[in-house]
Amino acid sequence: MSPESSTFSHVGSNRPVSETSPVSHGATGESSQANDGAIAPTVTIADLQPPDDFVPRHIGPSAADVDAMLKVLGYSSLKDLIDATVPSAIRLQRSLNLGPGKDEYTLLQELKAIASQNQVFRSYIGMGYANTITPPVIQRNVLENPGWYTQYTPYQPEISQGRLEALLNFQTMVTDLTGLEIANASLLDEGTAAAEAMSMSYGLHKGKANVFWVSEACHPQTIDVVRTRALPLGIEVVVGDHRQLEPDASMFGILLQYPATDGAIYDYAEVCDRAHVAGALVTVAADLLALTLLKPPGEFGADIVVGNTQRFGVPLGYGGPHAAFFATRDAYKRQIPGRLVGVSKDAMGNPALRLALQTREQHIRRDKATSNICTAQVLLAIMAGMYAVYHGPQGLQRIATRIHQLTQALANGLTELGYELGHEPFFDTLRVSVSNATEVMQQAIANQINLRQLSDRAIGMTLDETTTPADVRDLIALFGPTPEALSANPHPATATLQPLRRTSPFLTHPVFNRYHSETELLRYLYRLQQKDLSLATAMIPLGSCTMKLNATSEMIPVTWAEFGQIHPFAPLDQTQGYQHMFRQLESWLAEITGFAAISLQPNAGSQGEYAGLLVIREYHLQRGDTHRTVCLIPESAHGTNPASAVMAGMKVVPVVCDRDGNIDVADLRAKAEKHSDNLAALMVTYPSTHGVFEEAIQEICAIVHEHGGQVYMDGANLNAQVGLCRPGDLGADVCHLNLHKTFCIPHGGGGPGMGPIGVAAHLVPFLPGHAVVPLGTGPSNIGAISAAPWGSSSILPISWMYIALMGAEGLTRATEVAILNANYIAKRLEDDFPVLYKGQNGLVAHECIIDLRPFKRSVGIEAEDVAKRLIDYGFHPPTMSWPVAGTIMVEPTESESLAELDRFCEAMIAIRAEIREIEEGKADRQNNVLKHAPHPAAVVIADEWDRPYSRQQAVYPSDWTRDNKFWPAVARVDNAYGDRNLVCSCLPIDAYLEAAP
Structure with missing residues (x-):
């Protein structure tokens, strides 16, 4: 609808306002009527101010903060900084074709309308998936709680x-x-x-x-x-x-x-x-x-x-x-x-x-x-x-028994109607022989029921926790008149399970028998939550992990029934809302990356890596190049890269990096020439794992292509590219995208994630397929990567919301500020800590590696000591000793404010002062505040204190820690002891204590 013809409604009113309606305006809400009594000119729809912009809600630094940070870096504008950071040869010379961002309220309404195209039928499809009841106390306090879903x-x-x-x-x-x-x-x-x-x-x-x-x-x-x-x-x-x-x-x-x-x-x-x-x-x-x-x-x-x-x-x-x-x-x-x-x-x-x-x-x-x-x-x-904690062993058995009894009641009813069932015992699923399965399926659909067609003459039905006696009667009615006996409660018999009935106890530990009231479980959840540092607590500056804002408006749709209560193998005509969202998200990601097509199936970054390599493998096989199995991987690559290559049947050949952390182009060329006949792929991360934009990236891709290989780009660092450059334009043939990094799906304490892949046009025929749900891929598809056809579908609305909220301009701005924030930290810390790698003009990309190795040589302080001491200052440590041992890699993301960046820098500078005390002999090399970090409350409230520094220095080293202290739950953990005495299940605490010397 065009602006000239559209109408809108007042909040809380259904009264339309036409383009000629008087509209109040001004910060104080003055009337549009002038003081002399004349009526002010009417305000047209086109003249109205746009709704609140989401972009400044997502991006931490304000415009004034950006100017202040640029001044520290010596640049007059953000454009100048980006021009000095990102090589001009790879820059995207236009805006992304995504349109402007939308406000949260409007967009949630739009997505709700899309979601409403999904039809939530009663599902009895089974195949390893079942309806379930999420206890509200768990939904509200875990699934919907940023204290749980934003952890690393x-x-x-x-x-x-x-x-x-x-x-x-x-x-x-x-x-x-x-x-x-x-x-x-x-x-x-x-x-x-x-x-x-x-x-x-x-x-x-x-x-x-x-x-x-x-x-x-x-x-x-x-x-x-x-x-x-x-x-x-x-x-x-x-x-x-x-x-x-x-x-x-x-x-x-x-x-x-x-x-x-x-x-x-x-x-x-x-x-x-x-x-x-x-x-x-x-x-x-x-x-x-x-x-x-x-x-x-x-x-x-x-x-x-x-x-x-x-x-x-x-x-x-x-x-x-x-x-x-x-x-x-x-x-x-x-x-x-x-x-x-x-x-x-x-x-x-x-x-x-x-x-x-x-x-x-x-x-x-x-x-x-x-x-x-x-x-x-x-x-x-x-x-x-x-x-399991909430229901306990008896509760789980009650749920399972009720499901089985309902299934038995269904079996009895069908048997009375003369239908033949499978002869084996069953738990919750029945196989029913019918004369025409298609007719039964159609009858079920007409009653908004989904069954499973096993063959032309067999139907499958799986009951679950949400099934009721009324549902059982409805199912039987699909096959004939409901027997009168089913008006009673579920059938009590479970004799059919007797030959394989469980006799051994389970879940006997107190944790499964203590928290069965909501009050007790709520308190238990909060006790555990308080032991963990999440983004709700402080910045998590982890290099290569992109812990940015997971906005509430992006998270809300995840728990909508229209997205959450759909079986993965429901008929496609019932999932048109999902299909609409998939198409939009795929097109947006294709535009952002410069690729011809996107597959949303891989449900983790590791799966995306693997899928991308299988696509390359199949491309070579279809061309008859069965011998192309060599994969070149730089020494700086993510650790999953070599493992993925081996799983894809490839032989890994490492490529060295030069002293600046870049791929050694001469070594790459030599390896590509040596393995020219057998070269399958190069795996490259861009910007590099060392945190810089390598100027030679296009040359690197060209070398690989010259020798018949394909270029796989690891998308872990895509947050430095969006809106500025695109993998497809750089020469990459395939790239996986970490939606749980760049596109705001939260890390969830170590999962979930999504790792879709984008591919160039010549690789589209090989994208993943699926044996149950047709995806429209050709006969050369690589098969299924994940059990579900679109991976973890219910979290894709998060990335859809993020892209639509930000729009082209907002996404580009986010990338620019991410680069600004990283360079600001590098600049503020450079007098105290050397930054290991820098690109052109002495700048980094969206992350920087801080070199702590000199302190190990001088006073025995290692990266782990600095990391654990940061906990005392209230921060999650950055990525430690990767990709270079003895370093930390810092990535602030665009979502952190200048105040938070400064707080982190001040903590690091204070830690440098503590190291200096050791250098100057004012503190002992072994018995010092860093070696003993972190300091839990139990340590500092102990009756005895024999350390050469004060309790206050240990736990309140800064002003902000005195105002809002985050306490580590334990002192430094002994990892080696745990590996030597491996215990991986709940035992009484006294059993753990007995294992200690």
Whole structure:
């Protein structure tokens, strides 16, 4: 609607105001009538002031602050600074074609209208996804709470004890229910967890066998993801009926589903025994809620158990985000993928939690890593764990029993109508034989019910926590007259489960039996939250991680029913709102990156890396270049890059960096020439991981293309490019985008994330497909990367909102201010700390590396000491000892105000003064305030204080700490002790104390 013809309404009124209506104006609300009684000229719609601009709400520094910062840097304008920072040859010479930003109120209404195009039918599709009830106390105080969703990965355990405890609860829940000894802190989804199990089993076999046998009773999306992962590794996936399986020496692993995808419950004990005799490991994909009633897989011989915790209070969300689980035997604890929370002790000898076995992280193992997983679904794992804490073992069994009883009532009703069901026991899913499945499906749709069509003559139905007796009657009515008996309560019998009924106890730890009232759980959640530093507390200046504002208006749509209550395999005509949003977001991201097309499927940055490389691999294969397997990776690359390349079946060849931290172009050229016949790709991060805009980026891309390779760009640092330059214009062929960095999806304590990829036109045919939902990709697609067709769909509205709120001008301004903030910090600290790498004109990009190595040589102070001391000043430490050991990498983002930047700089300068005291002999080299940092309250309130510095200096080193102190929960954690004495599930506290010397 044009401005000339539009109307608008007063707030709180439905009365339209035409373009000739009198409108009050002015800051004091004066009447439009002049003092002499004359009527002032009417104000037209076109003359009205625009609504409040979101951009200054997102960007921290005001216009006056920007001028003040530019003055410190010696530049007269932001344009001059950007011209001096970003090489002119790569600059985008126009504005992004995105239009102006919109105000929050208007945009939320617009997105609500889009969301309303989704139709929320009653869903009984199943396939590993079920409706669930999110306890309101968990929804409001975890999912919707910035104290939980803006936290970073718990690499700094002293300020992450609350989140770590919640994850330990999750791990304990998984080990108890699966009957295995150890579980990780979550993975991305059930499909990728099964693929990780395949990779782990393959690695344990050390290449002695290459067949991974998969039951045809597994969920189809899981089989799809497993096949995608297996192909580049040379693993043969064989799908068949487990009842006819004869394991042999060619098989290194077997995957079973429990209960099966059609609901049947099989006794797999004999299959497990025969697999073990043949030397194969057994993975069971299990329903965690069913395991409250069924014998745990660990008790019938499973070596690995995977699955999805979605039905533990996490909304469907059209496929995600959800927290997968991965449990295995203690013998394999050093091969388990992902992150693992373990118990250790702090410097005072008290129990403390931290991430265990961190040497398995990809940034250390690099091309030796068997997995590129660098994220967990922490926020969702916390929700699932708290669901178990809230309900407890008896509550979970009640929920599961009620679902099973309703399913039994449904089975009884269908049987009375003469329908044949599967002969195996069932938990919540029935397979119904019908004469014409299509007619039944159409009848269901007409009643706003979604079922699953298993074949032309079979229908599947899965009940869940939200199902009622009335729903059961409605389902039976689809097949015929409802039997009179169903007017009563659900059928009480559970005898059908008896052969495999669970007899072992679970969730016996006090944490699962103490917080069943909302009051108690609320207080428990807040106790844990107060132990963690989040963006609600202070700036988190982590280099390469982009911890920016996650605006409330961006988060609100996530919990709308129109987005949250949609099954990932609902018919496409019911998800038109999602499809509309996907198309818009894809087009915006394509414009921002300069690519021809975007795939939203990868549900983490690591998955985006992997998908991008598989697209390149398939491109070469389709051209007959099967020999192109060499991947060049600079030594400065993210640690997941080499791991992703190996997973994609490529051979990693490192490229050195020069003394300024840039890719050594001469070495790159030499390596490209040496491997010219076999060159598949280059993986490059831009701006570089060292925090500078490399001037030679276009030459670097041209060299790779000259030798037949493709350029993959890691999008971790895209926050320095948006609106200024574009990966597609630089020469990149594919790039993954961290929506949880540049585009405002919050980090959630270490997940969720999204890592969609953009590709050039010649790579579009190879974008991910999906076995269940057609995505319109061609026959050359690489298969499914994630279990759900659009990854973690329910968090995509966050990035949609961010881009639409900011508009072209706002996004560019954000990038410019991010670069300004980083250079301001570098300038303020340069007299006290050397900045390791700088680009042209002595400037950095959106982050800077501060070199602390001289202090180790002079007085024994290391990067860890500075990082832990920053906690005493109320800050989350920057990225530590990466990409260069002995340094910290600082990225302030555009969202931090000048006051916050100054506070951080003053803290760093104060720490430099503390180091100087050691240099001058005023403080001891070992017994000083840095070596003992951080200082929890328990240390300073102790009766004895024998340290050579005051308690006040320890915990109140600045004015702001006296005004608003954030206390670390524990003293410095002993990581090595925890790895030597690995404990990864909840035990009574006295058990931890007994382990201490």
